[in-house]
Amino acid sequence: MRNSTRHPRWTQSKRRGRFVLWTGVLVVCGCVEGGAAAEPRAPIDLQGSWYVLVSYRDSTTAAPAEQRWEDKVWTFEAKGSRLLWTEYPVVVFADERGRFEKLASGRVIKSAGAAQPNPAHLAPVESGLSVNSQWARGKSLKGDPQRGYRSGGRANRESASVIGYSEAWEIQHLATLPVFRRSDEMSSGRSVALAGRTEYRSEAVAAEHPGRITGAFSRDRVQTGSFLMIRSGPVEFASPKGKKLRGHGHGHGHGKDDVKWK
Numbered sequence: 001m002r003n004s005t006r007h008p009r010w011t012q013s014k015r016r017g018r019f020v021l022w023t024g025v026l027v028v029c030g031c032v033e034g035g036a037a038a039e040p041r042a043p044i045d046l047q048g049s050w051y052v053l054v055s056y057r058d059s060t061t062a063a064p065a066e067q068r069w070e071d072k073v074w075t076f077e078a079k080g081s082r083l084l085w086t087e088y089p090v091v092v093f094a095d096e097r098g099r100f101e102k103l104a105s106g107r108v109i110k111s112a113g114a115a116q117p118n119p120a121h122l123a124p125v126e127s128g129l130s131v132n133s134q135w136a137r138g139k140s141l142k143g144d145p146q147r148g149y150r151s152g153g154r155a156n157r158e159s160a161s162v163i164g165y166s167e168a169w170e171i172q173h174l175a176t177l178p179v180f181r182r183s184d185e186m187s188s189g190r191s192v193a194l195a196g197r198t199e200y201r202s203e204a205v206a207a208e209h210p211g212r213i214t215g216a217f218s219r220d221r222v223q224t225g226s227f228l229m230i231r232s233g234p235v236e237f238a239s240p241k242g243k244k245l246r247g248h249g250h251g252h253g254h255g256k257d258d259v260k261w262k
Contacts (some may be wrong), residue, residue: 041176043145045145046076046083047077048231048234049074049128049129050073050075050231051073051125052227053070053115053227053229053230054069054071054217054225054227055067055114055217055225055226056219056223056224059222059223060222067225069115071115073087073088073232073235075088081142082140082142083142083171084138084139085149085151085171086136086137087138088132088136090131091131092130092131093130094124094130114225122230125233126232127232128233128234128236130237130238131237131238141170145174146174146175149170150170151170163187163188165184165185167182167184168182169181170182177203177215179199180199181197181198182197182199184197199217199218200217200227201216203215211231215227
């Protein structure tokens with residue numbers, strides 16, 4: 001049974017028989033706006049954990065006007081001259097109400113609509129979230145805060161019978177409005193290369209505390225929308241069933257030490 005009760009973590013309402021997350025207008029006070037050229041400042045120190053929430057529309061679906069959402073946790077760690085960027089696409093909240101709904105068949109799916117966290121929802125983000133590293137992936141990027149960072153993105157060996165795939169991650173403009181970009185390419189000796197790009201282009205950075213970034217999101221120009229990026233506390237690792245695991249590298253493939261950086 002679907003519940004229209006307002007929960008403290010995600011504001012929700014009934015609309016056309018669907019479970020919808022209410023979207024408010026995001027206002028960030030004291031921000032550097034993207035409408036004009038941003039003034040240079042000290043580059044943002046990305047090290048640590050960030051909660052990333054994306055609201056978007058997908059023009060390739062049967063309902064292109066429908067708002068959708070996804071969230072993830074990014075972590076950044078300096079290793080000598082390199083920056084390790086890891087993405088955890090499975091975020092576990094203690095209270096998942098308002099984020100997912102259960103169908104009559106028993107299947108659990110994401111709630112329809114765009115997502116906008118309220119203050120009660122941000123509380124656990126700031127203290128630190130639980131993640132599942134089962135589908136985590138990461139890249140080792142070379143560079144520095146002034147020039148930006150980029151991974152190698154070297155293609156796998158390809159031939160007429162083998163498909164090659166490469167993926168490059170990069171971070172630019174840390175001293176103004178950061179851009180996080182991922183480019184991928186797939187090809188073989190018998191086919192035309194297929195290329196894709198996912199981009200998070202910042203439009204505003206909180207001036208009083210650079211722990212909140214907002215901007216435009218685009219994936220292959222067919223999924224477009226906005227993103228909110230908030231600095232969070234240290235991550236904890238959870239099992240596939242959502243149970244928290246203490247320490248790193250525990251849980252047979254569900255800890256930090258099992259993520260491979262390329």
